[in-house]
Amino acid sequence: MCRKKAALGVVLVAVISGCSDQTVDGRWYTQAQIERGKTVFDENCASCHGNNAQGSFNWRKKLKDGSYPPPPLNGTGHAWHHPFDMLMSTINQGGAPMGGQMPAFGDKLSKDDQKATIAYFQSKWDTRIYDAWFERSGL
Template sequence: MSKKEIDEISGVETTGHEWDGIKELNTPMPRWWLWTFYGTIVWAVIYCILYPAIPLINGATPGILGYSSRGELAKNVAAAEEAKAEFVTQIEGMEVGAVLENSELTRFAVAGGESAYKVYCSQCHGAGASGAEGYPNLNDDEWLWGGSIDQIYHTIAHGVRYEADDETRFGEMPAYGEFWERDQINATANYVASLSGLEHDEAYLDEGKTLFEENCAACHGENAGGIAELGAPDLSNAIWLYGGSVEAIAAQIRDPQHGAMPAWQERLGDATVKQLAVYVHSLGGGQ
């Protein structure tokens, strides 16, 4: 039996391995580390037996406990649905305005409406409902089709210019570029710009006012304050859906853009639409 070699400097036994004059010391891992390592192996084996772990072609080994994160999620969702079923049933059976008269239902509807808004509405109106060019801001007091709870509900339920719904909101502005001269469009655009204090050319105001009264007042009102029943916007404030400049206004007169919104009644159900209406109404701009 060969004699153990002891390193002169460290006083530790060597393994007998040597490379380029360097000898390997025999310093095994601490026992606590080894037992911890063995314990993780045992734990891994037990876990593979109890829970889904080993990948297969169409899934994984199920484990004897039959647990799955998807199954757990389904249980949690079912429990949440059961917990809110009573409130949903109440909301379905009442007019949307009556929801606001019940503080408990209002809180529930606002929370549910906010969740639905983030999924279905934020892509167009923004995460904070502040809108963007072509997409209305839902926080202010300007409403194309009216901002009462019933009007908001109708707009969400039946959409805007959504031909598949017979009760959709529908109103269109004619393209005046087809029968007006360029100067007439510019005159009207400058007059409209002047109503909200935008930069404009004073030389166009008289002609623009006459053209507006003869062609535009029927929809936008004599004072250009808009008519919600027609979806005609107020032109006397600083809120502009497609840009607030003479050039942008002229472009809209010449060849107007008309946004559209799908009807959500059939897709989401009446209870969710009512919750959305209550949430939007609660943002601060609801009338």
């Protein structure tokens, strides 16, 4: 019941904010955001995180310089452990604060493009992973 109320809240926020598309499967994002996110992801993220957001091989093992390789964003890594604000922060500030080498995109991508990118990779998450993220994120 709580999940249904939360999903309804997300839909109401989308309607109030002028978003005419319906959310996808009760998630926070729309199909239009997924489509825009795929373009943004392909142009800015796929070269490191993989064309399918699968991440690098051995992404959990530190590199010689002590940083971590790009993790998967497709639901098989740890991105689902991070709340929405932290995902946005990582895109804005890059991965250095968490031991990675991801560049900061805060000056390159608009907030809408950043959100669309998250929508795209979250669209790859199965329902179980998305629901676990949703519960943790407090949306």
